[in-house]
Amino acid sequence: xxxxxxxxxxxxxxxxxxxxxIFLKVGVLRRIKRVLLSILPVATLFIIWDLYAISRGHWHxxxxxxxxxxxxxxxPLEEFLFFTVVPLAAIMTIEAVGVVKRxxxxxxxxxxx
Amino acid sequence: xxxxxxxxxxxxxxxxxxxxxxxxxxILRRAFWTSYAxxxxxxxxxxxxxxxxxxxxxxxxxxxxxxxxxxxxxxxLFGFALILGVIxxxxxxxxxxxxxxxx
Numbered sequence: 001x002x003x004x005x006x007x008x009x010x011x012x013x014x015x016x017x018x019x020x021x022i023f024l025k026v027g028v029l030r031r032i033k034r035v036l037l038s039i040l041p042v043a044t045l046f047i048i049w050d051l052y053a054i055s056r057g058h059w060h061x062x063x064x065x066x067x068x069x070x071x072x073x074x075x076p077l078e079e080f081l082f083f084t085v086v087p088l089a090a091i092m093t094i095e096a097v098g099v100v101k102r103x104x105x106x107x108x109x110x111x112x113x
Numbered sequence: 114x115x116x117x118x119x120x121x122x123x124x125x126x127x128x129x130x131x132x133x134x135x136x137x138x139x140i141l142r143r144a145f146w147t148s149y150a151x152x153x154x155x156x157x158x159x160x161x162x163x164x165x166x167x168x169x170x171x172x173x174x175x176x177x178x179x180x181x182x183x184x185x186x187x188x189x190l191f192g193f194a195l196i197l198g199v200i201x202x203x204x205x206x207x208x209x210x211x212x213x214x215x216x
Contacts, residue, residue: 005166005168006163006168006169008162009159009162009163009168012159012162013155013159016155025215026215027215031212033211033212034203034206034207034211034212035203037202037206037211038199038202038203038205038206039199041202042195042198042199042202045198046195049119049123052119053116053119056175057172057175058115058116058171058172058175058176059116059169059170059171059172060169060170060172061168061169061170062167062168062169062170065166065167065168066168083195086195086196087195087196087199089152089155090148090152090195090196090199090200091199091200091203093148093151093152094144094145094148094200094203094204095215097144097147097148097151098144099215101144101147107142107143107144108142108144109142109144109204109207110137110138110139110142110144110204110207110208111137111203111204111205111206111207111208111213112208113210113213
């Protein structure tokens, strides 16, 4: 069970945000093109940061508490999931705020036509 | 560069991206700050999990050493830059007409 330590955090983040799809109908997942255009550039920069930080020893991972699957540069799989799931949760959050507040003209989100 | 320096660089970079490159001005909007206020406790909680259990460990020489809920304070800057960057770009594409509507 120990090796699911990091993955548990990923699962918690998914559970804590994806319910917004069902109950608030934020409709983020069905807008997959916009999701990819938003997440890929930012995630790429942060993975470069991750690569640098791991190579310089800024941070490291307990090999007992990760799955042990690594991508390029020795980045654990969980890190790639992190940079996918956390941005998704952030997008779902502002869209959830939008579901509640877009009707209020005082709340401008910046993407109005 | 240390983690502290990179984290201090990431935040103004994200703000420049928001204010000037995309001109979405998210940091001036209550929609952004409301979202961030919702996200922040979850960041503190998940980060506490990762750091207190030593799933992720930081070398003391690269951080300032001040910790919040067991995580280096730099992580808050890291998280802020990540969230501002992604939300700004999401809003940017919406404003450009890319899948703007929910339905």
